[in-house]
Amino acid sequence: MTLMTPKELARKSVDYRKKILKYIYSAKAGHTGGSLSCVDILNVLYNDVMQVSPENFASPDRDRYIQSKGHSVEALYVVLADQGFFPESDLETLCQYQSHYIGHPTKKVNGIEQNTGSLGHGLALSVGTALAAKLDKRDYRVFTLLGDGELPEGSNWEAALLAAQYKLDNLCAIIDHNKLQITGPTCDVCNTDPIDAKFEAFGWEVKHVDGHDFAQLKETFQSLPFQGEKPSLVIAHTIKGRGISFMENQLKWHHGVPSPEQYEQAQEELNVLSEAL
């Protein structure tokens, strides 16, 4: 893998955001806000961190990515298309009758490891996958992306306990901490703060990162595992709807679809950003 500079990653993310909006706009469906908050993380993982590609996807030694917050699948789709897992034109069928490109990840789409969508499942799946690497003495790593809104699911905490019990330092969980869920601010719905202290108490090593800062994301993932014999947690501070002025931190964009005028404005804002880079 050729490592990318933060600036190259930033350019990619602008492109990814344009595509996320394009396909959501075209499908008239999708989780816009969450896809825009997590896409920079996916960008760094797939372009700079993980050893996974269409060529090695059948290999037992590939790194795994399991998206627990399955609803932000549009971000994953555009990144996988860019990696060559499938032609980007497939995304024109997003959420259409008989398309495999539905509103949550399924293994019918090349590059996707697990069917997800129900929240609180990704961490346990990842623990099992990481455990298998330990049993088989393989070097692959397992990455999973959780939303902050899904943290009250008790299954997360069952899995967090076990990850520490089995010293899974090949496991990295990332929380897309955009601080908003469909009902309102996560701290007002069922407050899970302090997330770091909770996971630390469960036996994890935790780092905070600006989830839109490519240099920080690179550096953070390069330092994995944060401590030997411990699972790693990255709390990525993000902005829901990141990159589009009128979507940022606005609850209604959780699964909002832009109007034609809003779509034009959003693409224009991304064009300006692209030129500035």
Next chain:
Amino acid sequence: MGETIANPHVSEKPNLEVFSSTLQNLAHDDRQIVVVTSDSRGSGKLVPFGQKYPEQIIEVGIAEQNLVGVAAGLASTGKKVFAVSPACFLTARSLEQIKADVAYSDNPVNVIGISAGVSYGALGSTHHSLHDFAALRAINNILVVAPADNFETEQAIRAAAAFPHPVYLRFGKKPMPLLSEEETSFEFGKGRVIQEGDDLTFVATGETVWPALQAARKLEREQGLRATVISMHTIKPLDENLLARVAAKGAPMVTVEEHSVYGGLGEACASFLMQNGLALPFKIMAIPDEYTVTGSQGDIFRHYGLTEEGIAETALQLCK
């Protein structure tokens, strides 16, 4: 198939013990066999397995959702996983993990419900699984299997280890006599005919096949009625060919199961027969939809007539 006399003194072990010994035999030759338990290795008779193959047993603690999610992750890498927990918790508390992580994602976990049905008897309804057939029948891509005797148990475990898709198997705690001394084949989805007769048909599953077979013998002895007795170890997919063949005789049919009267073997058979125009006198024997009577498994079976006498009496009424 000729008449066979089952000897209750032959191989009378709890199916759970056969499950455990079969797994040990498999694990000896196959490092990919992995058992996942939720503080359930004792009740699952898996302590010897853990001692012999410590690298092939994963303990998750009392956390059934995690048990199934972790099992699915392990299975996704090619492990042959047996996720073991009391059936009551496994198929209720972790139902969504079975649905999403195992069945929907097609991770070939063998979901093993131990101490199933009312095996826990006097521990009460929290510990009974009278819903598991119904719950899992409605989920795509998981076989639902309840072996009746030690032979079926060993065969089912071997078949499950080799099966590339999810399987649910449930076992009880009671020592089970062999249904037949004949060497018969075992295949998921193919009912096992214990004996053949033209006067009535018993279709039973799991630990109720034995009393159904005893009832058939009683009716033959006392009434001169000869029954077909089927161990329908696979509830899903149902052996429709076998059902159609025996239903063509037009004889009354009694289904027997250690499950709620709703959604289990009986309703599966009724649905098939009705939708295929196979009308015959028909009765489902199961646990009724009520606050289950308290007592041991034997007490509960007696209370609801799931005994040699009770089954024979119900069948006789249907024949009149």
